[in-house]
Amino acid sequence: MTDSAVEAAKRAAAQQAVKDHFDPNSTHVGIGSGTTIVYVVEAIKERSTNPNILFVPTGYQSRQLVINAGLQPISFDTLPDNVMLDVAFDGADEVDAELNCIKGGGACLFQEKLVAERAKKFVCVADYRKRQDRLLTVWPTIPIEVAPLSQRKVVAALKLLGSTNPTLRTTLLEKSGPLKTDQDFFIVDAPFKTLLTTADVKAGKGNGDGSDGTWEVNAISKAIKGLTGVLEVGIFSGLSGPEAQALRDENKSSKATAGGQRPVAVYFGMADGSVKLRTVEGEQ
Numbered sequence: 495m496t497d498s499a500v501e502a503a504k505r506a507a508a509q510q511a512v513k514d515h516f517d518p519n520s521t522h523v524g525i526g527s528g529t530t531i532v533y534v535v536e537a538i539k540e541r542s543t544n545p546n547i548l549f550v551p552t553g554y555q556s557r558q559l560v561i562n563a564g565l566q567p568i569s570f571d572t573l574p575d576n577v578m579l580d581v582a583f584d585g586a587d588e589v590d591a592e593l594n595c596i597k598g599g600g601a602c603l604f605q606e607k608l609v610a611e612r613a614k615k616f617v618c619v620a621d622y623r624k625r626q627d628r629l630l631t632v633w634p635t636i637p638i639e640v641a642p643l644s645q646r647k648v649v650a651a652l653k654l655l656g657s658t659n660p661t662l663r664t665t666l667l668e669k670s671g672p673l674k675t676d677q678d679f680f681i682v683d684a685p686f687k688t689l690l691t692t693a694d695v696k697a698g699k700g701n702g703d704g705s706d707g708t709w710e711v712n713a714i715s716k717a718i719k720g721l722t723g724v725l726e727v728g729i730f731s732g733l734s735g736p737e738a739q740a741l742r743d744e745n746k747s748s749k750a751t752a753g754g755q756r757p758v759a760v761y762f763g764m765a766d767g768s769v770k771l772r773t774v775e776g777e778q
């Protein structure tokens with residue numbers, strides 16, 4: 495496939511996602527990071543007739559994208575406590591059959607997770623290369639944002655969890671040193687064996703607790719998040735949107751936010767120009 499076919503797939507997925515989930519009467523919309531989100535902003539711009547919508551970006555690149563499109567950005571930390579985003583759109587590096595995602599290929603996972611968790615619905619847009627049944631099928635590593643001071647300690651702890659060669663991400667020009675996130679933190683990319691889904695564990699395909707070298711998505715996310723020095727893990731799993739809200743309403747908040755945020759819908763642009771929609775009900 496040519497680069498232009500991949501770009502066409504991203505654009506087609508973005509157009510469909512925005513058509514289905516962007517309401518021009520929204521008040522607050524989250525905008526993620528990466529190369530696919532560019533097409534989401536393009537599609538919103540085409541449809542939006544409302545200059546009062548506030549867009550919450552997930553980092554520097556995302557904020558520039560919003561500004562360049564002539565849309566109005568608002569910083570996450572200025573949102574009043576009672577305001578939920580009507581919708582948040584973002585890209586993904588890989589998505590499994592249960593809609594768990596790996597994100598952070600562009601080092602933006604922390605703010606992306608804040609925004610995803612604040613949205614009534616979180617929608618992901620990706621090209622066909624990201625559409626898998628299990629995480630770490632093609633995408634090789636879990637991106638992890640760590641405090642610089644703790645980097646060596648976290649790398650050692652990741653090895654104990656079974657990661658073969660966790661690596662500090664450097665800038666493209668390696669001699670310039672470690673890449674810094676928007677929080678001035680580092681990214682460690684940790685390879686693990688392909689992750690089990692919750693259904694895999696229920697079906698007895700493994701314990702998923704790492705004891706045999708294989709982890710289930712939520713279990714590895716929780717284990718990494720528990721390491722001192724880790725700000726956030728690039729696994730977006732756990733309940734999302736109204737499901738999460740229902741649990742919060744029942745005062746089971748720890749369950750509602752466990753592991754981060756899973757999208758309610760993922761749009762994959764396919765190589766043949768079509769778009770596949772994956773939800774918890776399945777794929778169409």
Ligand SMILES: O=C[C@H](O)[C@H](O)[C@H](O)COP(=O)(O)O
Nearest residue numbers: 528529530585598600601602
């Ligand atoms: O850190 C970057 C973000 O998580 C991106 O959303 C993710 O890497 C997907 O990016 P792209 O749309 O460029 O594939």
